[in-house]
Amino acid sequence: MNREDFPILGNGKIYFDNAATTLKPKCVIDAMDKYYLEYTSNIHRGDYDAATITNEKYDNVRNIVSEFINCDPKNVIYTSGATHSLNMVVFGFMKYYLKSGDEVLLNKGEHASNILPWIILSEEIGFKIKYVPLNDDYSLTLDNIKKMVTPNTKVISLAMISNVIGDVRNIKSIGEYCKSNNIIFNVDGAQGIPHMKFDFKDSNVDFLSFSGHKMCGPTGVGILVGRYELLEKMKPIMYGGGMNSVFEEDNSYELKDIPTRFEAGTPAIAEVIGLGEAIKYLMNIGIDNIHQQEINLKTYFLEKVKDIDNIIIYNKNINSGIIAFNIDGVFAQDSSMYLNHYGIAVRAGNHCAKMLKDEMDIKNTVRISMYFYNTYEEIDKVIEVLRNSKDIFKVIL
């Protein structure tokens, strides 16, 4: 779908590393170019024409985000990416909310950015991190979560879609459970928001983080959405220009309103504008159409790969466009080098989920991750290359 919108796809390569970052359509690149070529200026400080255009374009992205995920624009904070957003939640909110003896529920399929900040803060506060066990197919269920909850459980933090296995978590039912048990629900949407419909107001999610570059937008920009009453209690983790109203010699100061108080310094203006364009682009295609295309491609791949006996698939039954596999007896990185030899970009490794090995018995996998611009022909090519993988070492050595 929509391949003509992506100039880079003219290079003849096959790009299957969309969970790492997606390609950028021309409209996003053009929107950013336009800022640099026609109206470069800083936000919130200029009275000249270019500054007015910049302000309008920059501020409007909050409206675009809020339309995309159904939230209020004042709940939308610009960040540098999902990692930044998650760190803001942990060090700006949880630092003042959690006490020694409290419990935070994570799981071993989470990305580093949804585990490490918690570990660091727990060293300071002394709350306990507990890991919800995954099912036999490495997915995470509400039943398993419930078994781990105690009266001390204050937070559940997880990804909408995990980045190695690609299992889609039932955010709605987990959110309802959290709400009825007075548990804060923090969601990493980096792998979910670009691929599936999400309704913030209808979700009982308290904080939602995602990145621009995994959804056709530029790198260096992301979003944190938070319930307003929680954002009122959250403290900025960075202070400086643009976020204060006044500061005096006697150390008194006043911060600007939410969300601006969380956006110190000159932000990534072109990138925010680019992200707005990317979201408009995705809404135009339709997020349900995007998800359906990924599922179609994945189903097609699984059907075709069935009769290749040396390919081990780890996540056949999940409802996303991520395929985790290995060529039997071959180190994941050698497999990705092999695919690269044929112009196919995939990723090998633990994909920043370094604890997942405890659950899987293997440390590294090869990951194919789809987006809507991938095609059946590309999958045919991958299948052909995998079919010939018995000769892998003749190719890569």
Place this chain on the structure above:
Amino acid sequence: MNSELKREIIFDNYKEPTNRGLVEDSSYLKTNTHSDSCIDNLDFMMKIEDGIIKDIRFDGEACAISTSCASIMIKSFIGKSVDEVRSILTNYINMINEKEYDSSILGELNVYDEISKQPNRKNCALLPMNAVEKMLDSLK
């Protein structure tokens, strides 16, 4: 060395590497080596007596290039003096980085003389050497 022979040597050392598996012995130097740019992760241990490399062992997860390189390196280093090993290290690293080097002292390690054509694999061919360098430097 023709490329068929090189491939055979690399493949054999990958499939059946020399001295894979660590031992419990406090007389060994120990180190871990991994790369920021790939997923290779290897532990090394080395025993030196009277300035001679008596043993090197390794274990961990790594690609065909790293694993085979560790194996060939181990065979090449055991029995040599620290000075000889340092000289091989210098020349080998020069070879990988496309600088001048003396191929006559590298023996089977010459199988990697064209690895620089694949820049994303250079690190793999350097990791085991970095480990030995690190352990030798710890003696200073």
